[in-house]
Amino acid sequence: MRVGRRLLLAAPALLVARTAAALELDGTLTQGALVVGRGVPGARAALNGRALRVSPEGAFAFGFGRDAPGSATLELKPRQAPPETHLLHVAARQYEEQRISGLPPAQVTPPPETMERIRREQAMLNAARAHDTPGANFAGGFIWPASGRISGVYGSRRILNGEPRAPHLGLDIAAPTGTPVAAAAGGIVRLAQPDFYFTGGSIVLDHGHTVMTFYIHLSRLLVRDGQEVGQGESIGLVGATGRVTGPHLHLGLFWAGTALDAALVLPGRGQPP
Ligand SMILES: [Zn+2]
Structure with missing residues (x-):
């Protein structure tokens, strides 16, 4: 005690x-x-x-x-x-509010005919993040996958085109389309999909013990499902695919399927180099 x-x-x-x-x-x-x-x-x-x-x-x-x-x-x-x-x-945090306007209405409230697709893609993401792998790459620490301006932070309440939506659970790094994206830690690719409805070009990396990083809105993928990658290896290119207003990398961090704040594990107090 x-x-x-x-x-x-x-x-x-x-x-x-x-x-x-x-x-x-x-x-x-x-x-x-x-x-x-x-x-x-x-x-x-x-x-x-x-x-x-x-x-x-x-x-x-x-x-x-x-x-x-x-x-x-x-x-x-x-x-x-x-x-x-x-x-x-466990200390409580205050979260920001983020207002984003000018999104295509179908991105804020998806048309009914896309619900089946969205459900299927969500199930694939959940399955990818459910792996519990023995390797402990997470124990070696994480590096910034790209540098750029932080344009969105973890936890913020989101108002999209004036309508309240689910909180933002990743870290957004604004960078030009085509900027290389590096693996934040070594691991195994658990999902590599070029065109999901919300997340666009999407990669899930498995760092062991259900610790995963998630890279989305990519314009190009450079890895395949099941591939092993080392820390710092290029896995894709920044893009503006899925639900976005401009090119950026959305970096997610997960443990046991729960979204965590990647900024807390990256060097430099949440500011990229
Ligand atoms: Zn984001």
């Missing part, structure tokens, strides 16, 4: 907590955060009762969604130490 209090004081700054079992937690304990645990090879771990995959080196990951409640329970059963329970305080 002493550790739990330290985590509380550390939030929302970068935290590194050590426990009897040599556990380290890397991340900001806030809504939208990906947290990477290390140092517990052979341990079993669970967040709020949900079992977490632990790599042979002792790394694991968990995350908190946009509206995650203020506390979470991390249970750890180390191989040769008593079980530990850590109460994590």
